[in-house]
Amino acid sequence: xxxxxxxxxxxxxxxxxxxxxxxxxxxxxxxxxxxxxxxxxxxxxxxxxxxxxxxxxxxxxxxxxxxxxxxxxxxxxxxxxxxxxxxxxxxxxxxxxxxxxxxxxxxxxxxxxxxxxxxxxxxxxxxxxxxxxxxxxxxxxxxxxxxxxxxxxxxxxxxxxxxxxxxxxxxxxxxxxxxxxxxxxxxxxxxxxxxxxxxxxxxxxxxxxxxxxxxxxxxxxxxxxxxxxxxxxxxxxxxxxxxxxxxxxxxxxxxxxxxxxxxxxxxxxxxxxxxxxxxxxxxxxxxxxxxxxxxxxxxxxxxxxxxxxxxxxxxxxxxxxxxxxxxxxx
Amino acid sequence: xxxxxxxxxxxxxxxxxxxxxxxxxxxxxxxxxxxxxxxxxxxxxxxxxxxxxxxxxxxxxxxxxxxxxxxxxxxxxxxxxxxxxxxxxxxxxxxxxxxxxxxxxxxxxxxxxxxxxxxxxxxxxxxxxxxxxxxxxxxxxxxxxxxxxxxxxxxxxxxxxxxxxxxxxxxxxxxxxxxxxxxxxxxxxxxxxxxxxxxxxxxxxxxxxxxxxxxxxxxxxxxxxxxxxxxxxxxxxxxxxxxxxxxxxxxxxxxxxxxxxxxxxxxxxxxxxxxxxxxxxxxxxxxxxxxxxxxxxxxxxxxxxxxxxxxxxxxxxxxxxxxxxxxxxx
Numbered sequence: 001x002x003x004x005x006x007x008x009x010x011x012x013x014x015x016x017x018x019x020x021x022x023x024x025x026x027x028x029x030x031x032x033x034x035x036x037x038x039x040x041x042x043x044x045x046x047x048x049x050x051x052x053x054x055x056x057x058x059x060x061x062x063x064x065x066x067x068x069x070x071x072x073x074x075x076x077x078x079x080x081x082x083x084x085x086x087x088x089x090x091x092x093x094x095x096x097x098x099x100x101x102x103x104x105x106x107x108x109x110x111x112x113x114x115x116x117x118x119x120x121x122x123x124x125x126x127x128x129x130x131x132x133x134x135x136x137x138x139x140x141x142x143x144x145x146x147x148x149x150x151x152x153x154x155x156x157x158x159x160x161x162x163x164x165x166x167x168x169x170x171x172x173x174x175x176x177x178x179x180x181x182x183x184x185x186x187x188x189x190x191x192x193x194x195x196x197x198x199x200x201x202x203x204x205x206x207x208x209x210x211x212x213x214x215x216x217x218x219x220x221x222x223x224x225x226x227x228x229x230x231x232x233x234x235x236x237x238x239x240x241x242x243x244x245x246x247x248x249x250x251x252x253x254x255x256x257x258x259x260x261x262x263x264x265x266x267x268x269x270x271x272x273x274x275x276x277x278x279x280x281x282x283x284x285x286x287x288x289x290x291x292x293x294x295x296x297x298x299x300x301x302x303x304x305x306x307x308x309x310x311x312x313x314x315x316x317x318x319x320x321x322x323x324x325x326x327x328x329x330x
Numbered sequence: 331x332x333x334x335x336x337x338x339x340x341x342x343x344x345x346x347x348x349x350x351x352x353x354x355x356x357x358x359x360x361x362x363x364x365x366x367x368x369x370x371x372x373x374x375x376x377x378x379x380x381x382x383x384x385x386x387x388x389x390x391x392x393x394x395x396x397x398x399x400x401x402x403x404x405x406x407x408x409x410x411x412x413x414x415x416x417x418x419x420x421x422x423x424x425x426x427x428x429x430x431x432x433x434x435x436x437x438x439x440x441x442x443x444x445x446x447x448x449x450x451x452x453x454x455x456x457x458x459x460x461x462x463x464x465x466x467x468x469x470x471x472x473x474x475x476x477x478x479x480x481x482x483x484x485x486x487x488x489x490x491x492x493x494x495x496x497x498x499x500x501x502x503x504x505x506x507x508x509x510x511x512x513x514x515x516x517x518x519x520x521x522x523x524x525x526x527x528x529x530x531x532x533x534x535x536x537x538x539x540x541x542x543x544x545x546x547x548x549x550x551x552x553x554x555x556x557x558x559x560x561x562x563x564x565x566x567x568x569x570x571x572x573x574x575x576x577x578x579x580x581x582x583x584x585x586x587x588x589x590x591x592x593x594x595x596x597x598x599x600x601x602x603x604x605x606x607x608x609x610x611x612x613x614x615x616x617x618x619x620x621x622x623x624x625x626x627x628x629x630x631x632x633x634x635x636x637x638x639x640x641x642x643x644x645x646x647x648x649x650x651x652x653x654x655x656x657x658x659x660x
Contacts, residue, residue: 002520003519011595055595056593058594058595063594206332226332254352261590262334264389270334288352292594300332330659
């Protein structure tokens, strides 16, 4: 394993020191217990959005802390859930008096730790579970579907609703709605290597890909032979469309997400492949996002996410955002 | 070689189709001869900025076409110079009547092709050559230093000056100035693989890194043993500082650039390492940029770029920009 690091057990801390210094006009870093929060702390009268999860998926979640998205992000060790003390300390700092809304990817460890945090919290609070991955129904880490790249879309949409001053119940309802209209599926060409483990999470040959890969390198639907991009895109997009069932003529947000080691050129090539398929199905692309946003360290591969759009969701998507990794109209 | 592609000779076209569709509010694509240009074409009365070079470095340059940066980008095949007909056709489309300014990375092929384009052009035109790489003085592809990640900074600064309505000579002078205040150096942990070649550009063992790597995977200063991030950062930063010689107390822009296959976590860890060294040297970080912006396909590694700042350059850096890959205040 070749990595740009000093001591393995210091990667996360040193990386967050760098992150918070590079973006010190947007965020601050609390090292113990560990969380990233908006510079200046709480926004009075606003519902406070807190997310978190294992590290290794950057820029998710810390890269989405800032105006228009999250108030705080609680990173666990690589691919390991954060602990409730992180969420509780973060909630104290960012509490604007309108309640706390947790956004949690559906993995057993995350769900448990955020549940404990929720129970310990005195403030009114609610939780949105994201579960957009159509690849597998249950897994060793989940009951039900996994939360993957669609989590970014939920964080953006709910972040805009909270910024507008909507109350806790309404923000929660909007989050549940956008999650229910969002589906994803991934494919891996290579494995990732967890620094503390030092060897690839899985073995895969030079001619194989893992269809339906999870964002921790956990198994997907099947191991198949490498195929042309168009046919990989077709299989993934059809799996998503079969489940999402958008009406002919409906508008979607198309998000092509790289897992960290995929060249930009290939992500846009995949965008082109998926766009052709959507066109054939009479589905219109209303909004687009392409890039390495919900990663698995240095894994090569990508996921496709579709969200069906309506005026409400498009409006929140377009609303100003000023974070380290998503920024517009600010 | 595992890649998300259909036919190797269609990668570039399919990728640019995807790119221009995903960002169709910002750019348009002319497939023959090939270039990306601002949606709507020329901006009347404004100096027109055209860049280009071999593909495989995305988002450079097409990702920086838009308000506040480039007017057009001419991509060659992977790691291959574009041809003069591309620059000439692009110049016709984006000519705003105030002259054409070419921004060219210092590689013999690019220099020659842009020179021919310049000679063929009837409009007044000038060229800025970027040559920020301190690693090697001459190479098989260059006379003098290579132009690498600092090119992004030149494009941003000159783009803002042109947007402000400054004339061709002044925009050219600002570009020459910011290039002269910019230095970079890179390190590679793995090679990249050119799709049409199908095997890694160079061999490198599990315990080695290439110090001073070029953005095409061409040799740097030396092949050395993998070392802690702090010591890699120290060697690179000192090489840059020895050459740039910023005064104690001066302000710099620090840009940590990933080569395409480097996890975000490690780029921020490197930022932290470099920030410590700059602090010891009495150099203040006034602006920051961290991410995969000037890549070498899927190469794992990074470069460090420093630009000494003054009020003029900071002002142009902060000015509004609306491109696919850099966006603020728009």
